[in-house]
Amino acid sequence: MHFHSDRFGRIAPTEITPQAVYESRRDWLRLMAGGAAGAALAGWAGREALAQSAAKLPGAKSALPGALTMEKPTSFKDASTYNNFYEFGTDKADPARAAGTLKTRPWTVAVEGEVGKPGLFDLDALLKLSPMEERIYRLRCVEGWSMVIPWVGYSLAELIKKVEPTSKAKYVEFVTLADKAQMPGLRSGVLDWPYTEGLRIDEAMQPLAMLAFGMYGEVLPNQNGAPVRLVVPWKYGFKSAKSIVKIRFVEKQPVSSWTRAAAQEYGFFSNVNPKVDHPRWSQATERRIGEDGLFAKKRPTLMFNGYEAQVGQLYAGMDLKKFY
Ligand SMILES: Nc1nc2c(c(=O)[nH]1)N[C@H]1C(S)=C(S)[C@@H](COP(=O)(O)O)O[C@H]1N2
Ligand SMILES: [Mo]
Numbered sequence: 001m002h003f004h005s006d007r008f009g010r011i012a013p014t015e016i017t018p019q020a021v022y023e024s025r026r027d028w029l030r031l032m033a034g035g036a037a038g039a040a041l042a043g044w045a046g047r048e049a050l051a052q053s054a055a056k057l058p059g060a061k062s063a064l065p066g067a068l069t070m071e072k073p074t075s076f077k078d079a080s081t082y083n084n085f086y087e088f089g090t091d092k093a094d095p096a097r098a099a100g101t102l103k104t105r106p107w108t109v110a111v112e113g114e115v116g117k118p119g120l121f122d123l124d125a126l127l128k129l130s131p132m133e134e135r136i137y138r139l140r141c142v143e144g145w146s147m148v149i150p151w152v153g154y155s156l157a158e159l160i161k162k163v164e165p166t167s168k169a170k171y172v173e174f175v176t177l178a179d180k181a182q183m184p185g186l187r188s189g190v191l192d193w194p195y196t197e198g199l200r201i202d203e204a205m206q207p208l209a210m211l212a213f214g215m216y217g218e219v220l221p222n223q224n225g226a227p228v229r230l231v232v233p234w235k236y237g238f239k240s241a242k243s244i245v246k247i248r249f250v251e252k253q254p255v256s257s258w259t260r261a262a263a264q265e266y267g268f269f270s271n272v273n274p275k276v277d278h279p280r281w282s283q284a285t286e287r288r289i290g291e292d293g294l295f296a297k298k299r300p301t302l303m304f305n306g307y308e309a310q311v312g313q314l315y316a317g318m319d320l321k322k323f324y
Contacts, residue, residue: 152214
């Protein structure tokens with residue numbers, strides 16, 4: 001068995017004994033019950049791994065139904081060193097190693113297409129657009145692993161309302177940064193760059209869909225999609241585009257980078273669904289990152305990643321095997 005220890009030589013609590021696992025979980029639940037999610041996070045293992053220079057970005061606990069899972073957050077260390085950000089390489093460890101070259105300021109997000117108020121939003125304007133909230137979301141990667149991450153940001157709907165979509169705005173496309181000078185992974189042809197993603201407008205307006213600027217009370221590490229990314233918790237992780245530079249409102253369903261690369265495997269909707277398998281593997285269960293020790297069991301994957309009560313009606317009457 002491989003023990004993960006942090007840079008102070010401590011072994012992660014999940015890897016010591018079943019009793020220790022139980023104790024740490026009980027402490028977590030007690031803190032949550034006391035409403036002290038922030039305090040619990042502050043003391044959480046791996047927190048020390050935060051760069052000393054990382055800027056604080058606090059958020060008030062979200063009041064949105066479903067926005068604060070009771071599950072124990074993944075350690076900051078795991079969430080910031082096990083990443084998918086192909087612009088910086090395809091290995092899970094590549095983004096943490098290589099994303100230091102990403103220049104996150106100055107940064108603008110262009111809003112284009114079917115909107116009454118198109119324009120260029122400076123990062124500072126985006127940071128001030130709506131109050132910051134902390135939301136603890138499950139993130140389920142299509143590859144079969146998941147994490148629990150406390151994000152800081154606000155509903156994408158807040159930005160959408162400001163730009164006044166026209167009646168032709170049926171879909172929203174997200175375009176992310178593609179700069180060869182900053183992103184060594186662009187040399188690889190694994191995807192068509194820039195990385196693009198899309199949502200139907202009603203999905204984009206669902207309040208759980210989030211524009212995130214931070215996590216664990218700090219600004220986003222570059223490898224997690226700084227300075228601004230999408231987090232759509234009921235969809236597979238690849239829908240949550242990182243380092244967004246453009247948001248386009250369009251009439252026709254956009255084709256995302258992953259659909260373009262393998263349409264049979266990655267559809268437009270990509271809702272987390274344990275009953276619709278990936279053509280090459282089952283989606284019925286998942287491995288929670290940080291629980292990969294001797295006693296870890298696979299977890300059952302939940303319909304819409306556990307957000308069915310909030311988002312299920314968006315797909316009423318749709319054949320989810322066809323619209324995967
Ligand atoms: N621009 C961009 N965004 C991206 C990706 C990527 O390669 N490039 N990977 C996606 C995938 S597959 C996942 S699972 C999540 C991972 O987010 P995290 O590293 O913050 O956990 O980011 C998504 N957003
Ligand atoms: Mo993913």
